[in-house]
Amino acid sequence: MSSEEQLTVKLISSDMFEFIIDRKCALASGTIKNLLSSPGQFTESLQNEIHFRDIKGIVLEKVCKYLYYKIENSNNLADIPEFPIEPEIAMELLHASDFLEC
Secondary structure, three states, X not given: OOHHHHHEEEEEOOOOXXXXXXXXXXXXXXXXXXXXXXXXXOHHHHHOEEEOOOOOHHHHHHHHHHHHHHHXXXXXXXXXXXXXXOHHHHHHHHHXXXXXXX
């Protein structure tokens, strides 16, 4: 695995959209952190990619944006800007965020 691959993680949605995000942002999700960091030899940690069978691309894209938003604003002492959520994906996003612990 190249050093660039170790700095990123590939997330794949149920409809086969692929998102390559910074590993430090991906680890802001408890579920992703467990899959990539557990002492067991999960396929996800060996291949540095995670398939989500129940999360659509449009929802996973929003999750990825949120993980970046979360890291960018984690040490912000000023007013944190609102994270926009489109009403048409709000319920699916809620389920995904609960599953991903983010």
